[in-house]
Amino acid sequence: MEPTTAAEREDRVLDRIASFRKRRPRLLEDVVTLAHGAGGKSSAALVDAVFVDALRNPQLEQLGDSAALTLADGERIAFSTDSFVVQPLQFPGGSIGNLAVHGTVNDLAVSGARPRWLSAAFVIEEGFEIAQLREIVRDMADSAAQAGVHVVTGDTKVVGKGAADGVYICTAGVGVLPTAARFGPEYVRPGDQVLLSGTIGEHGMAVMLARGELAIEADIRSDTAPVNGLVHAMLGAAPSTRWMRDATRGGVATVCNELAQSTGLAVILDEQALPVLPQVSGACDLLGIDPLYVANEGKFVAVVPADEADAALAALRGYPGGEQAAIVGEILAEPEGIVALRTAFGGSRIVDTLVGDPLPRIC
Amino acid sequence: MEPTTAAEREDRVLDRIASFRKRRPRLLEDVVTLAHGAGGKSSAALVDAVFVDALRNPQLEQLGDSAALTLADGERIAFSTDSFVVQPLQFPGGSIGNLAVHGTVNDLAVSGARPRWLSAAFVIEEGFEIAQLREIVRDMADSAAQAGVHVVTGDTKVVGKGAADGVYICTAGVGVLPTAARFGPEYVRPGDQVLLSGTIGEHGMAVMLARGELAIEADIRSDTAPVNGLVHAMLGAAPSTRWMRDATRGGVATVCNELAQSTGLAVILDEQALPVLPQVSGACDLLGIDPLYVANEGKFVAVVPADEADAALAALRGYPGGEQAAIVGEILAEPEGIVALRTAFGGSRIVDTLVGDPLPRIC
Numbered sequence: 001m002e003p004t005t006a007a008e009r010e011d012r013v014l015d016r017i018a019s020f021r022k023r024r025p026r027l028l029e030d031v032v033t034l035a036h037g038a039g040g041k042s043s044a045a046l047v048d049a050v051f052v053d054a055l056r057n058p059q060l061e062q063l064g065d066s067a068a069l070t071l072a073d074g075e076r077i078a079f080s081t082d083s084f085v086v087q088p089l090q091f092p093g094g095s096i097g098n099l100a101v102h103g104t105v106n107d108l109a110v111s112g113a114r115p116r117w118l119s120a121a122f123v124i125e126e127g128f129e130i131a132q133l134r135e136i137v138r139d140m141a142d143s144a145a146q147a148g149v150h151v152v153t154g155d156t157k158v159v160g161k162g163a164a165d166g167v168y169i170c171t172a173g174v175g176v177l178p179t180a181a182r183f184g185p186e187y188v189r190p191g192d193q194v195l196l197s198g199t200i201g202e203h204g205m206a207v208m209l210a211r212g213e214l215a216i217e218a219d220i221r222s223d224t225a226p227v228n229g230l231v232h233a234m235l236g237a238a239p240s241t242r243w244m245r246d247a248t249r250g251g252v253a254t255v256c257n258e259l260a261q262s263t264g265l266a267v268i269l270d271e272q273a274l275p276v277l278p279q280v281s282g283a284c285d286l287l288g289i290d291p292l293y294v295a296n297e298g299k300f301v302a303v304v305p306a307d308e309a310d311a312a313l314a315a316l317r318g319y320p321g322g323e324q325a326a327i328v329g330e331i332l333a334e335p336e337g338i339v340a341l342r343t344a345f346g347g348s349r350i351v352d353t354l355v356g357d358p359l360p361r362i363c
Numbered sequence: 364m365e366p367t368t369a370a371e372r373e374d375r376v377l378d379r380i381a382s383f384r385k386r387r388p389r390l391l392e393d394v395v396t397l398a399h400g401a402g403g404k405s406s407a408a409l410v411d412a413v414f415v416d417a418l419r420n421p422q423l424e425q426l427g428d429s430a431a432l433t434l435a436d437g438e439r440i441a442f443s444t445d446s447f448v449v450q451p452l453q454f455p456g457g458s459i460g461n462l463a464v465h466g467t468v469n470d471l472a473v474s475g476a477r478p479r480w481l482s483a484a485f486v487i488e489e490g491f492e493i494a495q496l497r498e499i500v501r502d503m504a505d506s507a508a509q510a511g512v513h514v515v516t517g518d519t520k521v522v523g524k525g526a527a528d529g530v531y532i533c534t535a536g537v538g539v540l541p542t543a544a545r546f547g548p549e550y551v552r553p554g555d556q557v558l559l560s561g562t563i564g565e566h567g568m569a570v571m572l573a574r575g576e577l578a579i580e581a582d583i584r585s586d587t588a589p590v591n592g593l594v595h596a597m598l599g600a601a602p603s604t605r606w607m608r609d610a611t612r613g614g615v616a617t618v619c620n621e622l623a624q625s626t627g628l629a630v631i632l633d634e635q636a637l638p639v640l641p642q643v644s645g646a647c648d649l650l651g652i653d654p655l656y657v658a659n660e661g662k663f664v665a666v667v668p669a670d671e672a673d674a675a676l677a678a679l680r681g682y683p684g685g686e687q688a689a690i691v692g693e694i695l696a697e698p699e700g701i702v703a704l705r706t707a708f709g710g711s712r713i714v715d716t717l718v719g720d721p722l723p724r725i726c
Contacts, residue, residue, distance in 0.1 A: 154414055
């Protein structure tokens with residue numbers, strides 16, 4: 001018997017979210033592979049079987065971009081971390097230093113927090129040039145100033161030649177969470193609109209081209225940027241925003257799949273609405289890569305109730321860096337837990353999670 | 364003319380602290396060397412010339428074990444980070460997993476904070492055995508449970524074979540700072556007593572012996588342990604405690620030199636009072652290494668006013684893990700900015716900061 005009242009429909013959505021959240025991929029391998037670091041199914045399996053299994057606690061099990069922590073007096077903070085191992089260390093549009101700041105700032109921002117403070121830990125290869133290290137740290141300083149955060153504590157380790165590919169950087173960040181802010185897959189409902197804050201695919205393609213391993217040339221710069229200003233502008237216009245995530249490793253396809261799988265709802269994207277620069281689209285075509293799977297470092301996906309979607313879009317487009325924002329899809333009740341793309345020709349296809357990553361080591 | 368009043372003497376101490384804090388070692392190299400990661404003079408020069416220079420802000424310039432941050436409502440938190448690159452990954456008494464938790468917990472604890480939450484970011488080498496990764500993560504879980512903290516957020520990256528010596532772990536931590544707590548070199552005064560929470564040198568020697576590169580065998584286990592319980596017990600008994608630091612890279616000698624150089628005062632240690640296990644002392648003798656320079660992962664140095672020193676010592680000795688605590692020295696006005704050791708034979712010698720580290724990659 002079909003449920004008929006609004007309360008019954010709501011119950012059914014909550015049941016489905018609960019059952020989908022229990023489904024996690026299984027870890028089948030005996031050794032770590034590059035796919036385990038790619039942000040797709042293999043990564044999820046490793047995190048679940050090794051890290052969550054041993055370290056279990058309610059915040060960690062959320063597997064969010066950051067953990068929400070409540071202090072004794074009720075003030076809430078967000079806490080997040082990321083390691084950066086990108087190769088090459090510098091590429092058109094940015095460097096590992098910019099990524100190390102933006103990655104953590106953006107994780108905090110899409111959790112609804114106001115990013116405030118970062119830590120930075122460096123693992124440096126013996127023999128690394130101090131002049132290059134200075135450039136990378138200056139990029140961090142520029143990015144921190146732009147995002148309005150301070151790097152307040154750090155650590156330096158040096159490892160032998162051949163280890164650490166020059167330098168790895170790990171940042172963690174603390175932000176302040178407004179008491180009112182409530183985000184998460186449990187707030188997403190059928191009929192909500194899916195927004196994208198700008199064009200996709202530039203970061204991953206810029207890094208791949210900078211490696212010089214591909215036989216093509218294109219003028220593509222990384223989009224690495226802080227999104228906290230954009231998020232703040234959007235939340236002002238769309239205070240009921242349900243869910244946000246920055247589309248880094250695995251791209252928009254992967255974050256939409258995380259959304260679909262954590263809600264049991266369908267995420268339906270419109271191919272024609274997806275903003276992609278022509279040079280990115282051209283390079284992806286040549287390489288047979290779908291820009292939906294390519295990493296971004298300054299873009300986020302947001303789910304907003306339909307009655308706030310136009311206001312959210314206008315706020316994004318009116319903020320520097322959000323000019324190309326678009327409504328790119330919607331949330332439906334069916335098919336359960338699936339991301340689908342409505343193509344330009346009126347058809348549709350499933351957008352699955354990748355097991356590995358076509359573009360490794362891009363962040 | 365000599366100052367005569369208490370106020371004049373206090374002014375003179377403050378002037379000296381200010382002038383000593385301006386003296387920082389200079390960075391002379393063009394490339395990063397292992398010495399830059401060893402925690403001594405070279406590390407300080409690199410941090411100053413590259414990181415502090417570019418990222419300058421008041422919290423970072425403190426160069427403390429953690430940064431003290433004040434939230435909007437006045438609540439204060441401590442924030443700290445450390446990367447761990449120890450080789451081998453497992454050794455008698457612990458593993459990189461234990462170190463990754465204890466290192467950050469202890470940095471927070473010696474800042475006077477109550478450690479609460481950790482982040483953990485893993486850079487894993489392709490091909491690393493998942494069974495070994497599980498053991499390391501279980502060690503983290505055990506250490507977190509013992510210290511009363513939760514690992515609430517994390518990240519996983521995978522790099523190519525040969526790039527990460529198996530696994531590197533970066534943790535960051537957030538703790539709650541009591542509003543009343545005030546610690547720092549600026550509170551240290553001549554006449555204060557120097558306490559050590561237990562025996563020294565076990566961690567560094569255990570790791571070196573586990574590498575199998577030395578021609579000696581000895582039954583030495585790492586002392587890796589959380590010190591937050593010990594710190595809490597001591598602060599209860601000695602609420603005017605001036606300064607604390609955990610004696611990791613570079614050992615007790617290095618942290619005492621940091622204290623002497625940040626205050627302009629003298630730290631006078633008594634050789635006969637320093638607690639060293641006989642097997643550590645024996646191995647150090649054979650290798651020509653001074654245990655004062657060997658890393659610990661569960662010990663801290665504290666400066667306490669003379670009238671609270673006995674109570675602090677009794678509290679430490681009464682707490683599990685603090686049985687071997689000792690008063691090991693005192694703070695004098697002269698010689699300025701110097702650490703000296705009173706030897707068993709009635710002489711004394713300068714305990715200088717090392718440029719590099721006799722025992723690399725021990726944390």
